[in-house]
Amino acid sequence: xxxxxxxxxxxxxxxxxxxxxxxxxxxxxxxxxxxxxxxxxxxxxxxxxxxxxxxxxxxxxxxxxxxxxxxxxxxxxxxxxxxxxxxxxxxxxxxxxxxxxxxxxxxxxxxxxxxxxxxxxxxxx
Amino acid sequence: xxxxxxxxxxxxxxxxxxxxxxxxxxxxxxxxxxxxxxxxxxxxxxxxxxxxxxxxxxxxxxxxxxxxxxxxxxxxxxxxxxxxxxxxxxxxxxxxxxxxxxxxxxxxxxxxxxxxxxxxxxxxx
DNA sequence: TCTACTGTTATGTTTATAATATAACAGTAG
DNA sequence: CTACTGTTATATTATAAACATAACAGTAGA
Numbered sequence: 001x002x003x004x005x006x007x008x009x010x011x012x013x014x015x016x017x018x019x020x021x022x023x024x025x026x027x028x029x030x031x032x033x034x035x036x037x038x039x040x041x042x043x044x045x046x047x048x049x050x051x052x053x054x055x056x057x058x059x060x061x062x063x064x065x066x067x068x069x070x071x072x073x074x075x076x077x078x079x080x081x082x083x084x085x086x087x088x089x090x091x092x093x094x095x096x097x098x099x100x101x102x103x104x105x106x107x108x109x110x111x112x113x114x115x116x117x118x119x120x121x122x123x124x125x
Numbered sequence: 126x127x128x129x130x131x132x133x134x135x136x137x138x139x140x141x142x143x144x145x146x147x148x149x150x151x152x153x154x155x156x157x158x159x160x161x162x163x164x165x166x167x168x169x170x171x172x173x174x175x176x177x178x179x180x181x182x183x184x185x186x187x188x189x190x191x192x193x194x195x196x197x198x199x200x201x202x203x204x205x206x207x208x209x210x211x212x213x214x215x216x217x218x219x220x221x222x223x224x225x226x227x228x229x230x231x232x233x234x235x236x237x238x239x240x241x242x243x244x245x246x247x248x249x250x
Numbered sequence: 251t252c253t254a255c256t257g258t259t260a261t262g263t264t265t266a267t268a269a270t271a272t273a274a275c276a277g278t279a280g
Numbered sequence: 281c282t283a284c285t286g287t288t289a290t291a292t293t294a295t296a297a298a299c300a301t302a303a304c305a306g307t308a309g310a
Contacts, residue, residue: 007298012296038255038257039257040255040256040257048299049300050257050299051298052297052298052299055297069256069307070257070306071256071257071307071308072255072257072306072307072308073256073257073307074256088231089233089237089241092224092227095221095224096224096238097245098220099220102213103213103217105147106147106151106213107210108210110246116214117221120218120222137267139269163284163285163286164285164286165285165286173270174269176270176271177269179286180268180269193286194277195276195278195285196277196278196279196284197277197278197279197285198278198284198285198286199286
């Protein structure tokens, strides 16, 4: 797995890690039942604390992406396409909210945004 | 000026304040050369520290939205809002492109995105 | 069973950021 | 001079993120 962590990003390390693992799952680089690196191994590789890795794993489990068994390890959960789609929709929602905030602060009318939206989405041909 | 500050938002108070003032400037509620409330007055009104207000004003000045003169006060800067608006539109365009990429990869129909867009933008009441 | 892996939990520390309070200082204008 | 402006310095509190260390607990193979 190709994980790059920036320790001076405004995004917390555990969150960067979560996202990287999610990406690996989405792209099928990590397949169902694949074992994830142990918290200590991954922590060593990334030169971070195992507690930070654990925090990322805990959240991934909470969200249903992995399953963890004490003494055995953490494994990619059986894929739930709906879950993945929900995730992506959430991402999209976040972007739309950012757009909304900008438009509100900058007093940009909704119509102009609709126009942009149309232009970009109609380039599909 | 109608400023509402939430002290249990994840957005820092000084940032909420910045956004509220930017909004007022963009909507022309605050016009060129208008004087902003003094740091102490606004702090009193909002029941926050004047240092928090000052931080917001400092950043607004850094970004060119206001001008501050010691002993006199803070004033809305001469507008070059068109430029700023162009930049904001570019930001929005980037976000829409990201949304487009996600929707394409994840096979999410345009209609669902339109729906989200509607929901978020119609929360204005 | 022993051992070497897994994950878990507890405690304490460091660092950074946000926000606060208080006090003193400095410029402006009536 | 006075009453407003903003500015600066210092200290404190709260919180989140990340870390270090140590001890505990489950799993599986030799």
